[in-house]
Amino acid sequence: MGSFIIGAGTAIGLAIGTFFVLEFATISVIEKSYNPSLNLEGVHIQYPGVERVNPAERVAEDEE
Amino acid sequence: MKTEVRVRGKDFTGYRIVGAIAALLLALVFAWQLFELFDDDNLTVPEVRWGAAGDDSGVAGVLADDLITARSRLQDERYRTGPAPDGEVPANALGNEIFLTDEPLPRDTTLTRSWAMLDEDTGQMLQERQRVVGRSSLPYANAELFERPFARDWRLGLADFATHLGAIAIIGFSLLLALILAIRGRVPILEGRAHRTVKRFNLFERATHWMTSFSFIMLAITGVSIAYGDTLIRPFGDELLGATGWISTWGHPIFAPPFALGIVFMAVMWTMRNLPSRLDLHWLSKGGGFFSDDGHNPPARKFNAGQKLIFWSAILGGITMVLSGLTLMFPYYWLDLEGMSWAMLIHAILGVLLIAIFIGHIYIGTVGMQGAFWAMWGGNVDRNWAKEHHELWLAEIEDGKQGKA
Amino acid sequence: MARVKFLCDTDRCIECNACATVCKNEHEVPWGMVRRRVVTINDGEPDEKSIAISCMHCTDAPCVAVCPVSTLYQTDLGIVLHDKDTCIGCGYCFYACPFGAPQYPRASLFGSRGVMDKCTFCAGGPEENGSEAEFRKYGRNRIAEGKLPICAEVCSTRALLAGDGDTIGEIYRERVIHRGYGAGAWGWKTAYYPENET
Numbered sequence: 001m002g003s004f005i006i007g008a009g010t011a012i013g014l015a016i017g018t019f020f021v022l023e024f025a026t027i028s029v030i031e032k033s034y035n036p037s038l039n040l041e042g043v044h045i046q047y048p049g050v051e052r053v054n055p056a057e058r059v060a061e062d063e064e
Numbered sequence: 065m066k067t068e069v070r071v072r073g074k075d076f077t078g079y080r081i082v083g084a085i086a087a088l089l090l091a092l093v094f095a096w097q098l099f100e101l102f103d104d105d106n107l108t109v110p111e112v113r114w115g116a117a118g119d120d121s122g123v124a125g126v127l128a129d130d131l132i133t134a135r136s137r138l139q140d141e142r143y144r145t146g147p148a149p150d151g152e153v154p155a156n157a158l159g160n161e162i163f164l165t166d167e168p169l170p171r172d173t174t175l176t177r178s179w180a181m182l183d184e185d186t187g188q189m190l191q192e193r194q195r196v197v198g199r200s201s202l203p204y205a206n207a208e209l210f211e212r213p214f215a216r217d218w219r220l221g222l223a224d225f226a227t228h229l230g231a232i233a234i235i236g237f238s239l240l241l242a243l244i245l246a247i248r249g250r251v252p253i254l255e256g257r258a259h260r261t262v263k264r265f266n267l268f269e270r271a272t273h274w275m276t277s278f279s280f281i282m283l284a285i286t287g288v289s290i291a292y293g294d295t296l297i298r299p300f301g302d303e304l305l306g307a308t309g310w311i312s313t314w315g316h317p318i319f320a321p322p323f324a325l326g327i328v329f330m331a332v333m334w335t336m337r338n339l340p341s342r343l344d345l346h347w348l349s350k351g352g353g354f355f356s357d358d359g360h361n362p363p364a365r366k367f368n369a370g371q372k373l374i375f376w377s378a379i380l381g382g383i384t385m386v387l388s389g390l391t392l393m394f395p396y397y398w399l400d401l402e403g404m405s406w407a408m409l410i411h412a413i414l415g416v417l418l419i420a421i422f423i424g425h426i427y428i429g430t431v432g433m434q435g436a437f438w439a440m441w442g443g444n445v446d447r448n449w450a451k452e453h454h455e456l457w458l459a460e461i462e463d464g465k466q467g468k469a
Numbered sequence: 470m471a472r473v474k475f476l477c478d479t480d481r482c483i484e485c486n487a488c489a490t491v492c493k494n495e496h497e498v499p500w501g502m503v504r505r506r507v508v509t510i511n512d513g514e515p516d517e518k519s520i521a522i523s524c525m526h527c528t529d530a531p532c533v534a535v536c537p538v539s540t541l542y543q544t545d546l547g548i549v550l551h552d553k554d555t556c557i558g559c560g561y562c563f564y565a566c567p568f569g570a571p572q573y574p575r576a577s578l579f580g581s582r583g584v585m586d587k588c589t590f591c592a593g594g595p596e597e598n599g600s601e602a603e604f605r606k607y608g609r610n611r612i613a614e615g616k617l618p619i620c621a622e623v624c625s626t627r628a629l630l631a632g633d634g635d636t637i638g639e640i641y642r643e644r645v646i647h648r649g650y651g652a653g654a655w656g657w658k659t660a661y662y663p664e665n666e667t
């Protein structure tokens with residue numbers, strides 16, 4: 001009885017922990033892929049020089 | 065060892081009646097699944113029909129057919145179709161009016177079959193079926209793929225092999241167990257309880273076992289409701305299917321870490337005692353003494369050959385499931401589409417097999433064998449149980465104690 | 470009844486990628502996904518060929534068969550559509566697709582891949598045809614307007630043909646007879662004639 005509660009409890013605890021980690025990771029990845037200045041659609045793999053593709057942000061940085 | 069037989073499997077009348085009822089129900093489900101295997105619904109059929117939009121559009125009666133075919137002709141050579149403005153312009157060529165609506169279509173395979181029929185003209189212009197991968201200037205994962213006929217085999221592998229045969233394996237094995245319970249009854253403690261117990265598993269072992277088994281059962285439930293949701297849950301409504309679908313897609317991966325951890329702990333704790341030995345051959349050749357109550361159970365140490373098989377399917381199967389599952393959670397990290405397809409197939413087929421195997425384990429651990437459950441629940445087993453099923457192990461620990469004393 | 474198909478004439482495709490671009494624009498396809506791509510095979514060799522590829526809207530579509538939540542469905546024109554409200558992002562359709570058509574918001578989501586997106590043959594989705602909700606999820610519904618997919622209608626060399634399979638097949642055959650050669654209909658055997666063994 002005690003062993004079952006300890007075991008199942010640990011399993012649920014770990015699962016909930018994993019849930020938060022996964023959700024955090026997924027949300028940040030989705031945000032990243034919907035943000036045009038962060039999502040380079042893979043271009044940066046082919047052209048390592050490219051880091052920002054959103055022209056608006058590039059202008060903002062140039063003015064600084 | 066010759067034991068005096070006081071309890072027989074046949075004496076558990078209540079259990080046997082329940083087993084018989086379960087067997088009857090399972091037999092019905094099994095027959096239905098066999099029928100599903102051979103009926104003709106594995107062909108994809110259209111479920112929606114295009115029709116003319118309401119009268120207010122002014123073109124009621126115009127069929128999708130006419131619209132699409134007339135418009136298709138415009139793609140002919142330019143000297144025939146335009147772009148000269150004085151050419152024939154179909155009524156709907158300009159503007160954004162809605163001409164077509166869609167409505168449900170009853171299940172019927174004739175359209176699909178007629179589409180698949182090849183006429184001679186078309187037959188002559190077909191390319192060979194082959195895998196074609198080139199290059200693409202578009203920077204997306206997998207953009208360079210044109211064609212992979214393997215995908216159609218994958219579909220057979222998943223829909224027929226994993227899903228259909230998997231269901232048959234799970235239900236068929238459960239049916240077998242229910243029949244065994246009905247006919248043979250439980251595996252008894254032949255001499256009856258001694259009411260003296262011996263320690264079998266410590267708290268850490270038991271907690272590990274329950275952590276792993278709880279995770280496994282959660283993984284199995286969520287996995288089954290993804291794989292069989294269409295059959296099991298859809299009859300209760302599309303809404304429910306959507307809800308369980310989302311819960312399952314999240315609930316499935318989150319139980320992977322406790323399961324993986326449990327597998328590692330089990331491997332560390334129990335591998336030494338589960339290495340194969342010559343005793344196992346003898347044990348297996350006698351069927352573990354499972355079917356007879358004559359008091360001639362073959363001798364075993366702490367784990368008999370059947371338990372060793374369970375142990376190794378948990379360890380090897382568990383590791384394979386965890387690895388293939390992780391692969392699927394991180395697409396393209398170390399495998400390409402082909403590799404991931406295989407990972408998915410292995411995950412699905414091994415998953416249903418492990419479910420069938422562990423249904424057998426749970427059966428033996430609870431109703432199938434008198435006295436076994438307490439080994440994992442409280443850690444102690446009745447001494448007569450130990451004597452009948454693990455006599456060498458019992459001798460080992462009792463001699464050990466005496467030696468120390 | 471018409472049965473719509475795509476046919477790409479590899480002897481005409483010049484890899485301008487207009488089809489891919491116009492598709493993204495017409496349907497406002499989200500970042501990170503493409504519904505239509507152009508693949509070049511034997512790049513740089515004498516027999517170099519380019520082919521535009523998207524969902525082919527297969528006969529006996531494998532994606533529809535493996536979908537565990539019946540998100541995918543086919544219409545009587547042969548068009549394979551999807552319902553973004555029921556999709557759970559399991560990825561089965563993606564493994565079952567012979568042409569790599571299904572797309573996810575990003576290939577590397579962790580717990581779930583997000584909701585699938587793919588070519589609709591410019592036919593929207595289960596929402597009311599031409600509605601705003603439909604446009605936001607699936608893009609424009611040109612079929613309901615009696616038009617054909619924009620990728621084909623925009624093709625400057627008329628390499629990419631879309632529409633009634635018999636009609637475009639006829640156009641293609643006439644063309645091949647006229648010019649004296651033709652590589653044939655790529656992918657048709659896998660997509661439309663699954664039961665005819667090679």
Ligand code: HEM
Pocket residue numbers: 264273276277278280281330367370371372374375378422425426429430436437438439440441
């Ligand atoms: C509610 C479900 C379960 C019950 C009631 C149960 C019960 C038991 C019992 C009573 C034992 C001890 C047998 C003995 O005395 O030697 C045991 C052992 C074991 N269990 Fe379970 N178990 C369950 C689920 C699982 C699952 C899902 C797994 C796998 C992931 C698993 C893996 C093992 C292993 C590897 C052993 C040790 C080897 C063996 O004895 O067969 N168990 N279980």
